[in-house]
Amino acid sequence: MALAKLKGLPTPLSGASSASSAVSLKLNQEPVNTDDIDENDESGQNIILNIISQLKPGCDLSRITLPTFILEKKSMLERITNQLQFPDLLLDAHSESNELERFVKVVKWYLAGWHIAPKAVKKPLNPVLGEHFTAYWDLPNKQQAFYVAEQTSHHPPESAYFYMIPESHIRVDGVAIPKSKFLGNSSAAMMAGLTILTFLDRGEKYTLSQPNMYVRGILFGKMRIELGDHMIIKGPNYKIDLEFKTKGFISGTYDAIEGTVKDNKGKEYYEITGKWNDIIYIKDLRTKGSKKVVLFDTHKNFASKPKVRPIEEQGEYESQRLWDKVIKALAERDHEVATEEKFQVENAQRQFAKKRIEDGVEFHPKLFRKANPGEDLDYYIYKHIPDGNDYEAQIKSILEIAPILPGQKFTEKFQIPAYKKHEIQKIIQEKSQGK
Template sequence: MSSDKADKCALPAEHRCGWMSFIKSIASFSGDLSKMTAPSFILSPVSLTDWGEHPDMFLAIAQAKSPEERMVAVVRWFIGTLKGQYTSRNTSMGSEKKPLNPVLGEVFLGKWPSDGTHGETTLISEQVSHHPPITAYELQNKQVGVTVEGHSGQKTSFNGRSIIVHQVGHAMLRVQLPDGEQEHYLISLPTLSIDGLWFGSPYIELTDTSYIHSSTGLLATMSYSGKGYFSGKAHSYTATVASDKAPSTLLFEASGDWSGVSYVKKGTLLPANSVFWDANASSRQEVSVAPISEQGENESRRIWKTVAEGIRTGNYDVASKDKSRIEQEQRVLRKEREKNGTKHEYTYFKHIPDDAEYAILAGACKGLPAKQESFRRTK
C-alpha cells in the first residue's frame, strides 16, 4: 500500500480506538470470522446484494449471434458486476464496510422495469443458511430467455495483514436460443482480500482466478491482482477466452481495471485496443422494490429498517440495539427448531446436494471441486 493511502484513516477519531480493538480481536480469533459480531460503526446498511445493476448488459447476452459473441457478452456482464459488488461501499461510505449478516430465511425481491421492448428483469435472493452464511439467488428476464441462478457463501480468515474471504459457491447462467436449444455457463467466484485494516481504511481487492465455462466448449479465465504493499495496480484483471480443448490458443484477451477501464489486448472477436469495459461510463441502474410498508416480514429492507437508518444517520446506539434484538430473536427461533426437531424450510429454492450440471462443466476449471451443491429456484 502506498504511504498516502496508509496515512488516510477513513474512520472518525471517536471510532479509531474501537476499530483497533476489533482488529485485535480478529487477530486472536480462531475459526471462521463470519461468526464474529462487528461493531455497528463499521457496518454497511445493506445485507443481501445482487448482480443486476446493468440489466442492459445482462440482456445483451441473449441478443448475441454466436457462441463466441455470447461468451464475450457474458464476460463483459460479469466484469461489469464487480464494481457494484466490491467497491461501491468504499466509494459511497469512505471505506469498505461489512454488510449486515442476513438472517436465515431473509429474502430480497426486486426488479428492473422493462425498457419497452425486452420485458422486466427480476431478482430473488434468499438466505438459505446462517452458519455458514449462504445466499441463493436468481436473476431472470423471461422475455429474452436469460437466467442466472446460484449461491454464494464465505469462509473467512485473517493472515495477520488482510482478511481473506474464500467465496464458496457458483452461478449457472442459461441462455435460451431461438432454435429451442439452451446454452449453460458455469461461473466460479473470485477470492477477496480486505486490505488496509491496520490503517483504518479497509478496501477490497480480488485475488486468484475465476472461470466461466460454457456448454459450447469455450472457457474464460479471469486472473486478478491488486495493489500490494510496495507495488502493483489496484483492481487489475486479465480475462482470456479459448476453447477448453486448446486453452493456449486465445480467441480473446482483455485487461485493465475492473472498477475503471479495461481494453481488448488481442484476439479475433473484438478490435485490438478498443474499450472492453468502462465502469465510469456505465451508470448503475438501481433495483426497484416494493415500499417497506408493503413488504413481507422476511424481506430484507423491512427486517433491517431501523438498523439501516441508524447507520446512515450515525446513530449507532439505535443501530446496535435493534441489531441485537434481531440476533436474539434468531437465537430463540433456532433453539425452538432444535427443541422440536424441525428444519428451516426454504421459500423460493430447493437444495441440490450434488449438482450434476455443475460437475459437467467444472472439470475444465483448474482448482474447482469436482462436486458441489446448488440451490434451484422452485417457484
C-alpha cells in the same frame, strides 16, 4: 495507523460541527451517502482493537460481531443484485448470433457489476436464516426482470438467488457462500459460490465463479478493498480464467485484471486486461499487431438499480423491512441505535434457533429447494418455470413464488417449506401429463 480510519462516531463532515454540517446539507439539498464515509473516533478504535485481540490468523470471522460503522445499508441478499444491474449488456449478449462474440459479451456483462460498491470500506449486513429479498426491473425493451433471494443457511452463510427475464429466455441461478477469515493485517471473504447463466432458447449454459475479496490495512497502512485470485467463466465451447491481481508489498498496481479467452482445445482468441473498477480492455489475439480497445468503461456506463415493493407491503422477514431500523440508524450515523437494533434482530434469530433445537425441528427454506444429485448448485428456486414461449405462464409462475411487484399479497402457501411445495408441484405436473 489505518485504525484511525475505523474509529466510530466522527462529526458528519471532517472539520465541521453537526450544526454546520446540517446547514450545508440543507443548502446543497444533497444527502450524504454514509456508505461512502470511513468513520473515525476513539470508541471505534477501541472496538476494532478489542476484536483484533481475540483473533488469530486463519480464524473464521463469520461468528464475530463487527461494529456497525463498517456496515453497508443493505443485506447481502440485496447486495447480490449489484451483479445484475446491467441488464442491457445481458440482453445484448443473448441477441448476439456469433457464439464466440456471445461468450465475450457474457464476460463483459459479468465484469460490469463488480465496481458497484461503497467508496468506503463497508460490508453488507449478514442475512438471518429465512430472510428473503425480491426485486424487479422495468427494462427499456418493455420487458421485466425478476429477482428472488433467500438465506438458506446460516453456518456457513449461504445465500441462494434466482433471476429471470422470461421474454428474452434468460435465467440466472446462483449461490453466494462467503467464508470470512482473519489474515493478520487483512481479512478475506473467500467466495465459494457459483452463478449459472442460461440462455434457454439456445440451450446454452454458462458457469461463473467469483473472485475473493480482501480488506487490506486493518492494522497498518491505508485501508482498502481488493478483489483477488481467479474468476473462471465457462461456456459450451469457450472459457476464460480471469486473474484479479492484488498489489504486491513493494511493486504492482491495484485492481488489475488479466485473462485470455480460449476454446476447449486451448486456442487463444482474445486477451482481456485493465482494471475491474476503471476501464477494461480487450485485444484480438488472432490478428497480428492488433491493438487493445475498450470493452467496458465503468465511468461511462450507468447501473440500473432494482425496484422494490414499499416497506409497508413487505413481510417481516424481507430484507429491507427486517433491517429497516438498523438501516435508518446507519443513514443517520447513530451507531448506538444501529448496534441495539442489530442486536434485537440477531437475538431473535438465536431464540428461534434455540427453540428449533428444543422442539427437534429442522429449518427448511420457503423459496429454495435443495439440489438434486448432479446439479451445479446447492439450492434452486422451488418453482418450476414453464418452458417455451408462453411468457404469461412463466411470469405468473414467478409471481407465485413470493410477492415481487407492488400490490402483491402474501398467501398461506408462502409459509409452506419449499421442498414440500416442490413435491406438490411435481405431483400436479405428473397428473396433468397422465403419468
